[in-house]
Amino acid sequence: MLKDITLGQYFPGNSLLHRLDPRIKLLATVLLIVIIFLAKNMAGYGVMILLTVFLVALSRIPVKTILKSIKPLIFVVLLTVAMNIFFTGGENVVLDQKIWIIHLRLTAEGILNGVKMALRILLLIVDTGVILTYTTSPIDLTDGIERLLSPLGKIGVPVHSFAMMMSLALRFVPTLIEETDKIIAAQKSRGADFSSGNVISRVKALIPVLIPLLISSFRRADELALAMECRCYHGGKGRTKMKELKLQAKDVAFLLVLALFLAVAFLPGIPCSVFGINTMNFVF
Amino acid sequence: MSEYAISFRDVSYVYGEGTPFFKKALDHVSFDIKEGIITGIIGHTGSGKSTLLQMMNGLLSPHKGQVLVKGNAIGSKALSKRDAAFQVGLVFQYPEYQLFEETVFKDIAYGPKNKGLGEDEIKERVKEAIRFVGLSEDVLEKSPFELSGGQKRRVAIAGVLAMRPEILVLDEPAAGLDPRGRTEIFGNIYNYQKRTGTTVIIVSHSMEDMARYAEELAVMSDGKLMMHDTVRKVFSQRDLLESIGLDVPGITPVIERLRALGMPIKEDIFTVEEAREELLRLLKGGSTHA
Structure with a gap:
């Protein structure tokens, strides 16, 4: 049941995107996010959709898996669309009617805005998923973050501890999910009922799951700290890596191609520019 | 009425269909577990034992085939999944990790309470259950987290016994206990079975324990049922057992x-x-x- 959540879960494979340097993928993700927010008109979104389709094909992640990751966020998307449709003013009124006490006023601008917002969120999810979370193992990801942030270490930011905490947290997500499943199964075997009754009794039904989970988390943390100390772990000072990250030609090429492709569409001086700073409306 | 406690009819189950984590956990498994005896299930890690167990009380539903408890298919009108959970008491591996209440009494009473029993009835059952697992009534007012590992295990088992299941299923009940704890737990289960006549199903890695306490054995390998026979007949097939990574006592x-x-x-x-x-x-x- 809980195992079916695929959002932000690594999907093992051997595509070009899987093999890229995590630092490059992090940078590419930031680049894409910025660009998505800069899309000026429908042509801009069109370019981004094409690019996304291309990236999905490159990652060789099944489309079904990607669609599944969108599913839990459909509600957020729909809410954003509704907000934009109903609260954007405009000239071209499509519908102006009073139903009971609600005054409905739909404008072409509002609808267009709603569609843009929906596209924006969906592109964000798919792009970060394909480039980062699906194709990068958590270990590579934190490794990349640690290296990218390492300059901050010079001004006293504990970059290594931060990266270690993150990788440990990520590493225990599947463990905790598995543990939760197990405890739910055990309490169900004792006749626990999680799916009937009102809200209060349902929340109460979770106590027999949460307490054992909490206790076992503390136990795990304790055991892990001990195991790390036994192996002489004492922070990042003088620590070497088994897998040194090294930029390769394909990494640089990927980033360059991406940057070039976007620059052509982005540069304001170029007449066919489809991106710009003039429409900065954010997802609320 | 069927003379079998639990029957598997051509049961198959797969994990993670359509992902790289795809795994066939059970592959067309059919067999009947007799009433009123101790049946052991043995098999290598990942042979499908745990999946098999979780099907016995309706936690997992087979993708193909049927699981019957006393002749009624789980999930049918005659036997809902929740009813199956009450009829078939399942004790998981390391069950002490499911303890959560303030006192041992409350924890053991959790199952009977879910069953909707009255307070007097619950009290009686808790006392009976704690006796069955060989603990004194003094522990009832203690916090389960003050107890030793072995005692916690017993309390957790008592929590299932207090529901008075017609069929008791245990996954590695002695895992991680010292030899004395092992013998005691198995002795408790054995005596409980003899006294109440409950059908008991035990998964264990210890061939010695199986030889001592079980009457029949089901052997699992790679999601398939390899053998299901009396302990004597199963252990006389030493070559076959060794070929699937198991052993004789x-x-x-x-x-x-x-x-x-x-x-x-x-x-x-x-x-x-x-x-x-x-x-x-x-x-x-x-x-x-x-």
Whole structure:
């Protein structure tokens, strides 16, 4: 049941995107996010959709898996669309009617805005998923973050501890999910009922799951700290890596191609520019 | 009414269909577990034992086939999944990690309470259950987290016994306990079965324990049922067991070796007690039949 959540879960494979340097993928993700927010008109979104389709094909992640990751966020998307449709003013009124006490006023601008917002969120999810979370193992990801942030270490930011905490947290997500499943199964075997009754009794039904989970988390943390100390772990000072990250030609090429492709569409001086700073409306 | 406690009818189950984590956990498994005896399930790690167990009380539903409890299919009108959970008591591996209440009493009472029993009835059952697992009533008012590992395990098992299931299923009930704890837990379960006549199903990695306490054995390998027979017949197939990464009890090769050396000792001895009796008989000069 809980195992079916695929959002932000690594999907093992051997595509070009899987093999890229995590630092490059992090940078590419930031680049894409910025660009998505800069899309000026429908042509801009069109370019981004094409690019996304291309990236999905490159990652060789099944489309079904990607669609599944969108599913839990459909509600957020729909809410954003509704907000934009109903609260954007405009000239071209499509519908102006009073139903009971609600005054409905739909404008072409509002609808267009709603569609843009929906596209924006969906592109964000798919792009970060394909480039980062699906194709990068958590270990590579934190490794990349640690290296990218390492300059901050010079001004006293504990970059290594931060990266270690993150990788440990990520590493225990599947463990905790598995543990939760197990405890739910055990309490169900004792006749626990999680799916009937009102809200209060349902929340109460979770106590027999949460307490054992909490206790076992503390136990795990304790055991892990001990195991790390036994192996002489004492922070990042003088620590070497088994897998040194090294930029390769394909990494640089990927980033360059991406940057070039976007620059052509982005540069304001170029007449066919489809991106710009003039429409900065954010997802609320 | 069926004479079988639990029946598997051509049951298949797969994990993670359509992902790289795809795994066939059960592959067309069919067999019947007899009522009123202890049946052991043995198999290598990942052979499908745990999946099999979780199907017995409706936690997992087979992708193909049917699981019947006393002749009624789980999930049918005659037997809902929740009813199946009450009829078939399942004790998971390391069950002490499911304890959560402030006192041992409250924790054991959790199952009976879910069953909707009255307070007096619950009290009686909790006391009975704590006796069955060999603990004194003094622990009832303690916090389960103050107890030792072995005691926690017993409390957790008592929590399932207090529901008075018609069929008791245990996954590695003695895992991680010292030899004395092992013997005690298995002894408790054995006596409980003898006294109440409950059908008991135990998964264990210890062939010695299986030889001592089980009557029949089901052998799983790679999601398939390899054998289901009396303990004696299963353990006489040493080659087959070894080919799927299992073994016979430790005493059996010793007896075989003694036979090979010309000692007139009888075949198929699977427990140390049996071996001791046979050797004593021989030493007293009872070797006339050879």
